Amino acid sequence: MLRVLVIKDIRRWWSDRQAVIVTLLLPLMLTAVLGISFGGFGGGAPEIEAIPLALVGDPPALLREQLERALRESGLFAPVWCDSAEADRLVRKGEVRAAVLLPGDLQQLLSPERVAIGVWKDPGSVLQADIVEQILRRGLKRVQGGEAVYLAAWPADGFPATGEPDPFGDLLAGDSLAAVWRRIRDGSAEAEAARQKFEAILDHQAALIDAFDPPAVALTVVDRTGQEAKGVGPSTNMFDYILPGMGIFFLMFAAAAAAGDLHRERAGGTLRRLLVAPLGSSDLLVGKWLFAMLNGLLQLVVLFAAGRLLFRMSLGPDPLALPLAAVATSAMLASLFLPLALLTSNEKQMGSISTGVTLFMAMVGGNFINVDQMPAVLQAAGRFTPNYWANRTFNDIAVHGRGVGDILPRVAVLFGIAAVMLAVAVAIYRRRGGKAGLL
Amino acid sequence: MIRVSNLVKSFGDLRAVDDLSFAVGPGEIFGLLGPNGAGKTTTISVLSTLLPADAGSASVCGHDVAAEPGAVRRRIGVVPQELALYEELTAEQNLATFGQLYGLSGPRLKSRIGELLELAELAEHARRPVKGFSGGMKRRLNIMLGLVHAPEILFLDEPTVGIDAQARSRILDLIRSMNARGLTVLYTTHYLEEAEHLCDRIGVIDHGRLAALGDKEELIRQIGEHDVVRVQVPAAALAPAAAAAAAWPDVTFADLRRGKLEIHCRDGAALLPRLQAELSAGGLGLDQLEVIRPNLESLYLKITGRALRE
Numbered sequence: 001m002l003r004v005l006v007i008k009d010i011r012r013w014w015s016d017r018q019a020v021i022v023t024l025l026l027p028l029m030l031t032a033v034l035g036i037s038f039g040g041f042g043g044g045a046p047e048i049e050a051i052p053l054a055l056v057g058d059p060p061a062l063l064r065e066q067l068e069r070a071l072r073e074s075g076l077f078a079p080v081w082c083d084s085a086e087a088d089r090l091v092r093k094g095e096v097r098a099a100v101l102l103p104g105d106l107q108q109l110l111s112p113e114r115v116a117i118g119v120w121k122d123p124g125s126v127l128q129a130d131i132v133e134q135i136l137r138r139g140l141k142r143v144q145g146g147e148a149v150y151l152a153a154w155p156a157d158g159f160p161a162t163g164e165p166d167p168f169g170d171l172l173a174g175d176s177l178a179a180v181w182r183r184i185r186d187g188s189a190e191a192e193a194a195r196q197k198f199e200a201i202l203d204h205q206a207a208l209i210d211a212f213d214p215p216a217v218a219l220t221v222v223d224r225t226g227q228e229a230k231g232v233g234p235s236t237n238m239f240d241y242i243l244p245g246m247g248i249f250f251l252m253f254a255a256a257a258a259a260g261d262l263h264r265e266r267a268g269g270t271l272r273r274l275l276v277a278p279l280g281s282s283d284l285l286v287g288k289w290l291f292a293m294l295n296g297l298l299q300l301v302v303l304f305a306a307g308r309l310l311f312r313m314s315l316g317p318d319p320l321a322l323p324l325a326a327v328a329t330s331a332m333l334a335s336l337f338l339p340l341a342l343l344t345s346n347e348k349q350m351g352s353i354s355t356g357v358t359l360f361m362a363m364v365g366g367n368f369i370n371v372d373q374m375p376a377v378l379q380a381a382g383r384f385t386p387n388y389w390a391n392r393t394f395n396d397i398a399v400h401g402r403g404v405g406d407i408l409p410r411v412a413v414l415f416g417i418a419a420v421m422l423a424v425a426v427a428i429y430r431r432r433g434g435k436a437g438l439l
Numbered sequence: 440m441i442r443v444s445n446l447v448k449s450f451g452d453l454r455a456v457d458d459l460s461f462a463v464g465p466g467e468i469f470g471l472l473g474p475n476g477a478g479k480t481t482t483i484s485v486l487s488t489l490l491p492a493d494a495g496s497a498s499v500c501g502h503d504v505a506a507e508p509g510a511v512r513r514r515i516g517v518v519p520q521e522l523a524l525y526e527e528l529t530a531e532q533n534l535a536t537f538g539q540l541y542g543l544s545g546p547r548l549k550s551r552i553g554e555l556l557e558l559a560e561l562a563e564h565a566r567r568p569v570k571g572f573s574g575g576m577k578r579r580l581n582i583m584l585g586l587v588h589a590p591e592i593l594f595l596d597e598p599t600v601g602i603d604a605q606a607r608s609r610i611l612d613l614i615r616s617m618n619a620r621g622l623t624v625l626y627t628t629h630y631l632e633e634a635e636h637l638c639d640r641i642g643v644i645d646h647g648r649l650a651a652l653g654d655k656e657e658l659i660r661q662i663g664e665h666d667v668v669r670v671q672v673p674a675a676a677l678a679p680a681a682a683a684a685a686a687w688p689d690v691t692f693a694d695l696r697r698g699k700l701e702i703h704c705r706d707g708a709a710l711l712p713r714l715q716a717e718l719s720a721g722g723l724g725l726d727q728l729e730v731i732r733p734n735l736e737s738l739y740l741k742i743t744g745r746a747l748r749e
Contacts, residue, residue: 001540004536004540005540007536008536011527012528015527015528269522273517274540276487276488276489277540277541278509278542
């Protein structure tokens with residue numbers, strides 16, 4: 001019986017173009033907008049407003065000037081130099097999106113030792129702060145890669161090592177690294193050829209570092225709520241939590257629509273017809289729940305597949321973790337709005353309430369802003385929203401690279417919420433007189 | 440097949456069904472006739488196990504609707520008043536869905552769907568989404584959905600509301616044809632002509648109470664209604680003709696109304712030759728003659744004091 005009910009709803013959903021668009025295409029479209037906004041497609045320079053950035057440290061004047069110029073010329077950043085106290089104030093007030101705390105001696109970046117760089121992020125501007133973090137990571141990687149290439153091409157015991165003529169000898173001659181870089185950057189056609197070759201080797205080297213080496217530079221990322229400081233894995237991609245957050249957000253709407261189908265069936269008269277069929281006492285409710293769960297699962301699969309292809313979203317190291325989290329999340333959200341559907345008198349009423357509930361839960365539960373970066377009060381409140389647990393579970397997988405064993409407690413919470421909400425729906429159904437209450 | 444005894448169902452202060460009793464035999468088309476709000480749909484809801492009765496009892500095919508709802512549901516088909524169809528699905532998918540809910544599958548289901556689509560003259564439209572159907576086609580499919588599992592009894596709740604005369608005629612033919620195959624039908628309507636022409640017996644229901652019960656002739660006899668004969672004669676002859684007619688046996692009323700002589704009698708047709716002879720003897724002729732037979736409209740007016748479509 002359940003199979004028949006679910007197939008019937010799937011057929012209805014599939015033949016309703018509007019429902020298909022809302023369920024599948026709208027999340028994809030929003031993802032695409034996000035992707036274009038942040039250059040996720042790699043098809044040209046991203047056009048975003050320059051991000052205010054505080055730089056803390058005291059490098060040599062030349063380096064300081066070069067760093068600031070490079071940041072400004074990138075068009076992405078509007079850097080200001082300041083001390084750590086001022087940087088803290090600017091981040092807390094939201095006047096800069098992040099502050100980068102450089103090591104006292106920037107030459108440390110080129111040393112084989114592990115170097116610590118701090119990034120303070122403005123929790124109110126999580127996306128821009130994350131851009132700073134991501135670019136910094138990539139920049140550091142290139143610096144490390146560049147140093148390795150440089151040392152390979154220009155050994156410490158002099159150049160050329162073999163005594164053969166060196167086409168780049170003049171370029172690489174000099175007493176300071178900065179002078180060499182300047183010649184390469186501003187030089188002749190030969191310098192340009194050298195630069196291109198150099199960059200190709202550098203990219204290759206950076207990729208090798210990516211593949212084999214542990215990061216030599218540890219970024220310490222701290223939000224400025226003062227509550228929690230945490231390191232973020234070296235491969236963090238902002239889409240790793242934006243996409244699940246958006247997916248869950250849209251899934252809540254889809255789940256509300258699926259539960260509200262009880263009202264549509266009642267208004268259309270088909271509910272009466274179903275109720276006189278020889279179904280089990282709760283088959284109708286369980287059927288709606290199963291359909292909503294499958295529908296949600298499909299939505300997440302499409303979104304994650306698109307996220308992987310378009311934005312290189314991390315699916316986590318454990319191939320079972322993401323499917324398990326997706327099933328648990330879909331099961332939870334599918335049950336979430338069934339009690340509301342039974343307590344409201346029509347689809348319009350249901351729609352208004354469910355939209356309000358969804359937006360509130362999305363804001364508090366971390367669908368728009370990473371929960372870690374929300375104020376303490378909201379973080380505490382977020383724990384009481386079901387979507388918080390789903391967001392956390394996906395964060396564990398995609399951001400922190402955790403496996404099935406690590407996410408099991410949160411998955412259990414999600415299934416627990418699903419069971420409770422389904423039981424509440426059945427209890428309301430029975431309390432309202434079963435079939436008679438649905439008419 | 441259906442037995443209803445002293446059934447009561449209230450919604451708050453409103454007694455929708457009030458001490459209702461009737462029985463329907465096998466193969467019968469039984470009509471529940473009454474205006475909107477009379478309690479027809481509530482009665483069907485109780486009989487189809489959707490609503491529990493407050494008092495009284497009802498059984499369908501020998502199964503008590505309260506104690507054995509599952510057994511009742513498997514034996515009945517229900518055609519709700521509204522078009523209870525999945526508009527996004529095709530006619531075939533609608534039938535398949537409900538057939539499967541009643542346990543049909545495979546060749547049996549396919550054969551049944553084909554048979555019903557033929558019966559409803561929808562075979563050519565089997566794979567079209569229902570939302571593209573005309574009102575009449577939807578109504579016919581609506582009825583077929585109640586029949587897909589071959590029930591013993593079909594409850595039809597005003598199945599012809601809002602459709603044109605031609606579509607209505609096809610639906611009534613369809614019901615007669617199904618009844619001819621042995622299906623028992625409980626048919627609710629507020630259309631007198633439907634009840635008159637379709638139903639073997641009729642229960643007139645008003646304010647949840649059964650006001651009259653029987654076949655058409657029995658109902659008319661129950662109210663003791665007469666034929667009405669209206670005669671247009673020359674003005675000078677009106678008064679004497681009325682006085683003469685009033686003295687005739689079987690005439691219960693003879694007087695002037697709106698410039699015509701109006702006579703109420705048992706048998707209007709039998710009265711006509713005598714009336715003509717009397718008038719001819721007095722040198723008068725008939726200018727205009729009208730005989731009105733009693734019908735369910737007049738019955739309903741007499742029982743409830745209001746027109747049926749109020």
